[in-house]
Amino acid sequence: MTFHWQTADLTLTFCFDDGPVRLDSIRPRDEPGDGSGTTDQPLVEVSALGHGRSPSTFRHVETTIGKRLRYQRHEQSADMLRIVQHDDVTGLEVISCFRALAGVQTWTEATLTGAGRLELDFLSSAVIGLGSVDFDLLAGDNDWMAESRWSRSPLRSTGLPDIRTAVHRPPPRTRRAVTCNGSWSTGERLPTGVLLAHDEPYSLGWQIEHNGPWHYEVGETRQGGYLLLSGPTDAEHQWTTSISADDSFSTVPVSLVAGRGQDDAFAALTRQRRALRRRRPVDDRLPVVFNDYMNTLMGDPTTAKLLPLIDAAADAGADYFCIDAGWYAEGDWWSTVGAWQPSATRFPNGLGEVIDRIRDRGMVPGLWLEPEVIGVDSPLARELPDEAFISRRGVRYAESGRYLLDLRSAAARDHLDSTVDRLVAEYGIGFFKLDYNTMTGPGSDLGGKSPGQGLLEHNRAHLDWLDGVQARHPELLLENCGSGALRMDYALLSRLHLQSTSDQQDPLLYAPIAAAAAASVLPEQAGHWAYPETSTSTERFTVSLVNGILGRMYLSGYLNRMTTDELDLVRAAVSAHRQVLAQIEELTPFWPLGLPGWTDEWVAFGLAGATSSYLTLWHRAATPGRLDLPLGGRTVENFFPAQPGDWTYTSTGQMLTVTTSSCEPSARVIELGAVIRGEEGRG
Template identity: 30%
Template sequence: MPISYETDRRLWLLQGDTTAYAVRLDAGDVPRHVHWGPSITLSEAVALSHELPDPAASSFEQGPGAAELAVEGGDHFGPASLQVRFADGTRGVEWRFIGHEARGDHLRVELADRYYPLRVTLHYRLQGDVLERWADVVNHGPDQLDVLRADSAAWHVPVQESYRLSHLVGAWNSEFRLRRVELPAAETVLTSRRGTTSHHANPWLAIDDGTAGEEHGEVWSTVLAWSGSWRVTVHRDPGGRTGWTGGFGHEGLTWTLEAGETLTTPTFSGLYSAEGFGAASRAWHAYVTRQVLPHPGEDRPVLYNSWEATGFDVDEAGQMALAARAASLGAELFVMDDGWFGARLSDRAGLGDWQPNSRRFPNGLRPLADEVRRLGMRFGIWVEPEMVNPDSDLYRAHPDWVLHQPNRRRTEMRNQLVLNFARPDVEQWAHAWLDRLVGDLGLDFLKWDFNRAFTEAGPDRVFLEHTRAVYRVMDRLRADHPGLRIEACAGGGGRADLGILRRTDQIWPSDNTDPVDRIGIQHGFGQYFPARVMSSWVTDNPNVTTGRTTPLRFRFHVAMAGVLGLGGDLTTWSADELKEAAEHVAAYKRIRPVVQHGTAYRLEGSGTLTGVQYVRDGEHVIIAWCPTRPYGYTPGPLPLPAVSAGADYLDLDTGITHTGAVLLHRGLPLDLPPGDHASAIVRLRRLP
């Protein structure tokens, strides 16, 4: 049974594939954490539930045992997961246990306040070794109830001598930079106040004792599935106890619950790995594939996007010419980017007027769609449904539709404002034109963008309801148009999370397509996102973001580690470049089943040599990069952790056979070209 219950201790044990999680109720009906780690028996969980005296405890410390959802009030002085204010001004919660229900892999623990009409259900659901947690907060009274904080879950790890925090930081064009730092004895807050997940932080984190590596050591990690503002507070006290609590919304927001209303928090999932950060990532990848993605078994097509070729200078003839060139290289999906609608001659006008520009497309978009399909490709379009330019017919007709507050100026960023999707009329308008656009053209693909943060957002509930409305629009579109696929984009990786990914098929990690920078971006992105959702383009030289010039081979090899795309101005590429590009596209299609559907192992060599190994049914694809090579440095063999010491492996391109023991301990020899920006792809097959 995945869920066991011990009556005397009022303890629940949830058993995953290789891990376990245990929680109990104390004498005051407070849910207390017992265990999160390797598999244990119910009797062992009971033994663990008996607290040992804390030698550092005193009358100034909080009560025994870490709370599963810490509330404001009583003897708790750490960060609160749940803060409420009742109609008479009283704050804090005192629990009364109502009951529990365990069905299959789903546990519900029902709690109520001892005096006030508040009920909370704690949800626990096992998916393999990933534990999903969320909460329902219900106002059972006749009066309004203010919720000042409603986190999805609190997590706790065993006492260690030291702790290390891994998290993702960044900025526009520099997202998903992995940071590993010693966790201070303090409260460390990871957050976004921008109305979206943000470029600057991501709601994933991992904790270890400072000694874990890629393939060894204990790692505890969590991911919040939410695409709006969020906050996670990590707390390490001087006594050595460490945990964190997290959920939607940032500090200072209040949700007002009407009588009978329920607030359901987003899923906050946790995973324990006994075999390092690599095993943790692979477990997250498997979870995303099985439980999150709408169409996990599909091959993601090689796409071409017109943005870097045309910018806003979009017209029918130019797009058709690019489509022909893209098809000749082997592209399978053509995506027309910004500039096709309204008065969109620059980023200053037209956003919100989602009708084709009649001068640029005198017969609408149907001729282009038909030509793209005649060339053997699918057809997609860029949209930014949540934004509007003040210089647009939509804004002139509905200035009240944007986020704004009385007596405050409307802050423009990128010459645009944010439409308030928390308004039912805005949500209905967005769905109507998107449904019409997709239906009329039979669109195969939407690149859904979101290019600026919230400002002047109010009331507080906008931060919740806007994101929920975006989810509903996407859900309706996908239900009504089963062939539609969506890419999540937000000025690059500004809205990359498991909430948006449940409704999309891939994510654009960054507007920065420089392959040197992309290696680091993709390394951080892959901490919990699998390769099959990582959109990566090959673009022009010099790179539009960095000005760096790199070989076409290097650009392709970096992009081939995910979902390959083409984004350059193909009309300027030489005949040799076009020939080489077509060869790389064909090579990608040969390795695509292993890259997109295989198991990923991050590789570390000497110096700047790194790579990724993908494994599927005995087939191995190794992609290696060496961005810089100091004088006298020869990149050595690259050790492969995903081979068996007793097996042999055939190089499918050279015919050379390698022994597994040598590949595992010494490494794979690489035939790298000289100089900087060197790369290689090796295909191996395990021999019977």
């Protein structure tokens, strides 16, 4: 039999028979699946010590227990569906939980119904049957200063060769696997993806919502294709956990959406992210933040350097001023961090003098903080107990001159709570940039647990700590940073206000990062650096500002050294950005040229609204150029800068032709009116 569960936007079709429950399709609500049972892929895959897979593969499907699961019951309400299955051999009970938001958030709960214990080494958050592998995969790579690099590839070219013939029927036992290791949740890969169908305008999008290790894979069995999403695993992350009737386990949550193409899927993910956010009234402010770091003080703040910057930032229109790294250090600060006390040499009259100037100029003061680490040369490394640190076999894990706190430890959390509470109480701090430049490795085996389970518990304790900080300080805004965007996930971003999208210092290399970030993070959370440099060309100066317009402008640069014309351009950029901020939470991203390539000459990214849209265009060649976009039939207005300069726009039929006669790289933001004839032709 089949069962359809509908949300406001989706129809999920489940199949029930004498085997395990299957999720046969996820479609837009007005295009439900037919329930034809095109796949035999179980909804839940689970393996345990003594209960593996058949046949043996590297994949996490065709698990022995997964095949033995049988439907028991399901419970549904307006916004929740719970499907209960049972394995008679082990006594394992699994519950697949689906929460209706803009898309669907889903996870799996596991427990035993009888005596004994079971050591799990894999449990999926969700598995979706695809019927075939006739899809392209949109997936993103990530790196420090080279974040959000997306590519599109047919599944057949990503490790799923078609080897079946008249005499040899089995499909490949390989898979397209994408995995994150350690506590940089986006250190190498992004936990977001989209499958685009070849034979119809259908797309399936997802994101894994975890601030630690995760795994997804796309593969093919005899019955068809599948998409599998999970948190940590034994094979990839040294994770196992023991469950019993008294000790249950829940996987990390994932979100699923469906649409009719690339931009439709990302628009649905955008709506889902907005539904996931735990917003407070202070989040509604959407302030313009000035930070002294990028291409400016670069970790060397002093009173003498900061005071003129504060005045210039206020004059430019900033609302918050964040003092970045180095404010606590007398000298080399990398391996001595942890106490978070202001430097006496950097601030001879005390940090309060600088904080007071920020407040006197009408801005909210902020500080950079890397709370989860203790430098190996810090006195706190000796004062805190060993159990306060991530450790393996009784030895503290040390990376790049730092020990890493284990936030399951009361001592570690007390240290962090006292630090935050002290800085808020003493200086009135209203903004912390929370950085994270070192990662944990596989995790802690303290207490005899697997490293992967130790890390998972630490990750969840980290989220609890953040929730506690915000509950105690409801006016405090928190930025998420991890060597740029190496921890850009929606376990954290469902809680935090702002996400640093990169540490990239070249504005031309920042362009594809700023253009692609909205595939992973909400535009209203995407903190793009705008760090104009005085005495550069007007076009390069403009590119630096353009990067921040369609997102959350993270202003920097030596504003106090700029000419009157340069400062006027900065103020104009801030003013234009505020116009976008006034409606940004209603806008959805689109990419008329597709997601950008790292070396593309032209890069295009837009935010679409009900009556008008904004489009940023970058031309990164040092020659004149021309671009045809399928965005005709609209009015076109200059947005930033106010005068087009060497750029022209011509709308003819369904095509918008853009030309630039500039002989250096340049960028513009334009405003597009509603379609006035024909049909919109976005990619």
